[in-house]
Amino acid sequence: MADDKVSRRDFLANTSLAAGTAVASSGAGHVHAQEAAEHVQSDYSVRAKALVSVLTKKKLVNPATMDAVVEFYETRVGPHIGARLVARSWVDPEFRARLLADARAVARDEQLTGLQGTDLVAVENTPRVHNLVVCTLCSCYPWTVLGLPPTWYKDSGYRARAVIDPRGVLREFGLELGDDVEVRVWDSTAEIRYLVIPERPLGTEGMSQEDLARLVTRDSMVGAEKLGAPA
Amino acid sequence: MNGIHDLGGMDGFRVPVRDQGFALHEEWERLTWGMLLTSFGIPGLRAGPSRTFIENLPPERYLAMPYYARFLEARLKSFLDSGLVTQQELDNPDGPVAMPNLPGFQPPTPEQIVQFLRQEQSGQLNVAAPAAFAAGDEVVVKNDHPAGHTRVPRYVRGHRGVIVRDHGVHTFEDDVAPGTRVGPQHLYTVSFTAPELWGSRGHARDRMHVELWEIHLVRAA
Secondary structure, three states, rough: OHHHHHHHHHHHHHHHHHHHOOOOOOOOHHHHHHHHHHHHHHHHHHHHHHHHHHHHOOOOHHHHHHHHHHHHHHHOOOOHHHHHHHHHHOOHHHHHHHHHHHHHHHHHHHHOOOOOOOOOOEOOOOOEEEEEOOOOOOOOOHHHHHOOOHHHHHOHHHHHHHHHHHHHHHHHOOOOOOOOOOEEEEEOOOOOEEEEEEOOOOOOOOOHHHHHHOOOOHHHHHHOOOOOOOO | OOOOOOOOOOOOOOOOOOOOOOOOOOOOHHHHHHHHHOOOOOOOOOOHHHHHHHHHOOOHHHOOOOOHHHHHHHHHHHHHHHHHOOHHHHHHHOOOOOOOOOOOOOOHHHHHHHHHOOOOOOOOOOOOOOOOOOOEEEEHHHOOOOOOOOOOOHOOOEEEEEEEEEEEEOOOOOOOOOOOOOOOOOEEEEEEEOOOOOHHHHHOOEEEEEEEEEHHEEEEE
C-alpha cells in the first residue's frame, strides 16, 4: 500500500508539471511538484466533501449507496474475474476458441455483464503477436472483467505514446519485444472493450485452474507485461 | 473537437510508473466515484455534459488535473447548472440547505445500485441494417475536424486501413449539429499499419486498431 501512495504522488507530480512546462528531472523540481500535488489533492478533497455533504443533506444521494459502489468495484468486480477466464482458456481449448470467437457471448453465459464490458472482445498473445490495449481519448477499460482502470492506464503519457511507440512504452514497462513479434494496439474508441489473453508461463504444467488464475496479473490482461514462470 | 483529450501520438510525455492495487487511492476519489455513479437518475440533473465539459477544459488545466478531479468538476458544474445545488451551499456545507422540490424522488438503495452496475450496457442495437463494408475491405478515414465531440482520433484521419470486424449496428456517439440526422450505424474495427500512421517511426510489423462508425469511412480507391 505504501508503494501505491508513492507512485500516486509521482504521477500527480508529473501531471502538475506537465501543465505548462517541461517535466523537471532535478531533485528540487520534484519536491516542489510534490508539494503542489499535495495542495491540489487537499483542494479536491474539500470540494468533494462539500458537494457530498450538501447532496446528502438534500437527500439527493445516499451515503450507504455511495459506499456500496466503491465496495462493489473494490471487492466484487476486479481482475480476478479476467484471471479466471484466462486460466480457463489455458486449460480448455474449446473455451479458448469460444472466448476468441465471441467473448461477448461468453461474458453473457458467465453472467459477467455490467457497465463497461458488455461488448467484450478477447485477443490472444502468442510468441509472434503481442496485444496492447489503450484508450487515447479518455479511459475506456473492461470494468466487468478487470475492474476500474489503474492510474497509469489513464495517464496522459500512456495514452499519448501507446499508439505511436508501443515498443518503447513496453520497453519502459520492462518488456523488450523482438523484431519478429507483431505488436497490435487496440484503441477503445467505442463500446468495445478488450481483454488480452496472456501467454501461459512455462513451468505451469499440471497446475490447477485455480492456481493458474493466481498467476495472472491485471497488467498482463492489458498487454502491459508478460507473465513469468512461477517462483 | 481537436482537444487536448485527443492525446494519441503526442511526444513529450513520460511513460507512467505502473501503480498496482485498487484504482481509487484517495478518500476524495472514493467519494467522487460513489457520488458520480449514484447521482445519475436525479430529476433535472443533466449528467451527459460531463464529456463536453472535460473536453473543453483549457489544455493546461486538463493536464494538471487528477483523473477523478475532471469528473468531480464536471458533475459539480452539472449540479450548479441544474439549480439543485447553489454555490453558497457549497461554500458553507455545514450551513442550511434548501430542500429540492422533487416529490417522490428517492436516491437509489445499495441493492438497487448493485443491480444497476450489473446491468447489460451494450452499444449494440438490435437493428437490422445493411453493412457498407465487410472484413477485408480497404477503407479511408474521412479527414474531418468537427467542432463537437467525435470518436475519430486525429492520428487516423485521412489514413487508409482495413476492416477487420463488423460489430453490427451501434449507437452513434459523435455529437452532430442539431437537426442533422445520423442515427445508429454499423461499427467496425479498422486496422492500420504503423508506417501508414507514423511514417518512418512505425515498425513495419505493427498495427493499430480503432473502432469507427460507417459514416467515418469511405471505400479506398
